[in-house]
Amino acid sequence: MNALATILPALDELPAFAPGDRVHVLNRAPIGHYRVPIYLRGHVGTVVKVIEPSMIDNEEEGYGRNAGGKRHYYRVALPLPKLWPHYQGAPRDELHVEIFETWLERA
């Protein structure tokens, strides 16, 4: 068999989530530079796209650290009426945002 056909990528090279996956945005409160707006934390959304290529952690990079391995960002859709209790609009209105893998867990 051709050796190219059996190459295995390392686990951290593969995205942990796929389009359609339900994800929970972690409700953490780190001190310092962060990229996940507070209004989204703790909410549940759906992955709509894996952003390629994988990238270093933007938050760590802000402190001059590259935090080792790269991970993926995911474009996540969250329903606006669930984000805002008094939301005035259509039920299908959505918020889309890119979230780094370390902020997500399977919902």
Place this chain on the structure above:
Amino acid sequence: MAGPHNHGHDHDHSHDPIEMADVPGYYEVMETAIRELLIDKGLIAANDIRRQIDVLDSRTPAVGAQVVARAWTDSAFKERLLADGRAGCEELGITFYDDTQLIVLENTEQVHNLIVCTLCSCYPRPVLGLPPDWYKLKPYRARAVSEPRKVLAEFGTVIRDDVEIRVSDSTAVVRYLVLPRRPAGTEGWSVDALAAIVTRDAMIGVIPVTVESPLTLENEAA
């Protein structure tokens, strides 16, 4: 939640009036000191800074308008642009000097896209240049994600309830460009003629492109 504004990062802000103050401010002094040190140490040349200003000046909404007009007239290009916004723009020679990715969001009969950066002022600078002041101010940033229909209505854009509003909050490495709907009555127009009616605000998603308004009224607002 929102404490004192943190100036420890490198995004631009619009706090100070645009005028020459008698005494330079704290950050102006700091910028000058760092710039002079970098030049003294030979890490950069004064000409490098002038060059970067020229780079930024070469990015205007007219660049994004060319991308939109091309997508309107070339369906194969549009497909590639929607699949990978950065690669599509790079085809036209647009470089991404800030190493951001780009997602192009297509407005359709069913979906209206709006872009915002709630954290600061992330904006597709390689294709649109500098963001307008209102884009960087808190009222737009806070309200675009919580009451987008009301914000749009204030821009004169009323979206029917059966059309989904999709707000994209640009917070990290991805930037967005809205691909507006091509207005009726522009059949057969050239790319340049189409580009002339595509405005900055339409590519942010706050207004549609219309045949009647070839240029924005931004000069009046300035």
